[in-house]
Amino acid sequence: MSELIVKVFVDADSCPVKKEIVSICQKFNQSAVFVSSIAHEMNVPDGFTHVSVDSDKEAADMYILNQSKRGDCCVTQDHALASILLPKGVDVLSPRGYVYREENIMQMLDARYLSQKERRKGGKTKGxxxxxxxxxxxxxxxxxRILSKKAGK
Structure with missing residues (x-):
């Protein structure tokens, strides 16, 4: 499978749209790199890559951060990872279809911080x-839409 010039990285441990990523990538003759902890078994079709990282909490994030470059794409639900990838020029999308943007990422991180703070005090927050x-x-x-734009279509 020949690739677009960009890479698609998937923070795969809890990604609910893996099949959709494969299907859409195949339409664009694009491969993807699925990054997950060694604790998660995963099979990917030919032309796709699965990278197992150690079970450290941030290992998959660090791999994606170190391997991605301007113009690449990442699918993740991790706001913190998104906040680091955006300044690098990586397009970041959540499995729910939310496109992360530099204009609103700080507000998302602030909301996450306040929820964590509330939970540490013993309070309950909405999941x-x-x-x-x-x-x-x-x-x-x-x-x-993102892959179409990158393919010039």
Missing amino acids: PRAFTEEDRSLFCHQFT
Whole structure:
């Protein structure tokens, strides 16, 4: 499978749209690198890469951070990883189809910090809502849009 000039990195441990990533990448003749902890078994189709990293909390993030470059794309739900990749010029998309932007990432990080602070004090915070088919559909639309733009279509 020949690749676009860019790479697609997937923070794969808890990614609910792996099949969709493979399908959309295949439409664009694009491969992807699925990065996960050694604790997670994973099979990927021919033409795709699976990288196992140690089970350190940030190991997958560090791999993606060190391997990505301007123009690449990353699928992650990790706001902190997104905040580091955006200044590098990496397009970052959540599995729910949310396109991270430098204009709003600080607000997202602040909200995450306040929730963590509340939990440390023993308070309860709302967890993420359940993943829906609408989320999956939005992801497919946004990921297709990003790869179309990179392919010049």
